[in-house]
Amino acid sequence: MTQKTDQDYILEVRSGNVNAYAILVTKYKDMMFTLALRMVGNREDAEEIAQDTFVKAYTSLSTFKGTSKFSTWLYRIVYNTSLDYIKKKKRVILSEHIDEIHEASIGTMQDAMSYLEAQEKKETIERALLQLPEEERVLLTLFYFEELSLKEITEIVHISYENVKIKLHRSRKKLYHILKNVVEPIYLSHGSRK
Amino acid sequence: MEAENKKLDQFTKEVIQDAGLSSPSVDFLANVMAEVSKEESLVKAQNPLITKVGWMIIASLFAVFTFVLTRFSLGFSILGDWDLSSLMIEKYEMNVDIPITYAYCFFFLLVFVIIQINFIKKYFYRSLKN
Known part of the structure; x- marks a missing residue:
């Protein structure tokens, strides 16, 4: 059938x-x-x-x-x-400052993320996502979770293809920095205790 | 730079996949379907007494009767020998003359009435919906 x-x-x-x-x-x-x-x-x-x-x-x-x-x-x-x-x-979302990201530090962050328990990880990511502007949260979800193409995303959010690309790039960096500020201190403090 | 972007891309994908999806409350589906049924009953209640097809049939019949009565006179009157001349308007020497201003006023009044009917219809639909 x-x-x-x-x-x-x-x-x-x-x-x-x-x-x-x-x-x-x-x-x-x-x-x-x-x-x-x-x-x-x-x-x-x-x-x-x-x-x-x-x-x-x-x-x-x-x-x-x-x-x-x-x-x-x-x-x-x-x-x-x-x-x-x-x-x-009329909610106002403050934008995050974006610093340069180095390849090695992404590796450290991946270690730090894997250190968290599943539920704790989910909650941390949700909290981090909430610090991004609404549009960027949706872009990340549609692109990385739902795995929609950029063209399909443009149909949903009514912004140009190039703009989606730029915003995705920026939001990736922002999310990384937010998570870095939250997760790395926990990871490092636990690591130093050991 | 390219490798760094790739790694960040992979990292973001893992993070978003790990976050997964959130679920609404258990009665979410029931609530949606209750609202949908409410909408459905409103649509049914809004169905006009005479449908579009009904109006088309009425209009066709009217057109056919008008055509037949004007083109194919039967040569007799169903009123027979009744003398209705006493009811004729001319007897009272009425001279009906509609001023152009009045005609315009009547036309605009008609337009407003038609528009208002739509507004009233929408107003009642909204109040029924809430």
Whole structure:
């Protein structure tokens, strides 16, 4: 039996089977929630945004032409909804200063990261990500977790291909510095105790 | 520089993959589907009494009747021998003359009414939704 695609479920929803939408929600809820959470920084609001996005997507499903992937279309809606929310709240994110990075220090950081327990590591990374501007958190998630192409990312965040490339490069460096400031002192203090 | 970028790229990938995804609350799906069902019932409630096809049939029938009645007169009147001349307006010598200003006013009033119907419709839809 062949696996049903997103398009199959969309057709079912369009023909009146509302329950088919539950399958799509289940499939994308974690990614949608994560993107919203990385944009707004708190769980309650992220859940509300993710929920609104799924309802919006449902009501405008007839406008989905299928020229892009369904996931890309959903991510674009959650990104725009989160942006609207941020504009309402008028949150200001301070940008980080970027220093030069040396290859050897990346190795040290990898050691330091592997020293952390899985849960501790996850929490540390989440906290570090929250120090980046919202757009950059989303760019990193879409590129490194969802492994979308730069072209697909441009469709979601409405910035040029070159701009996505530059922002990704900058956000990589920023994240590295934030993590370095948090993780290395813990690693070094534990190392010196041993 | 190239090696350094590659290493940073790999490092970032590992970090983001390690962070993984966060999950919403357990009743997230139920909440979304409840909202979706609410939307669905609103859409159904919004369905007009006479559908587009219905209006098209009414318009076609009207056009056909008008055409038949004007082009193919049957040669008799269903009113028979009734003399309705006493009801004719001319008897009262009414001379109806609609001023151009009045015609414009009536036209704009009509436009406003049509626009307002849409606003009122949207207003009720929003209040039902919330």
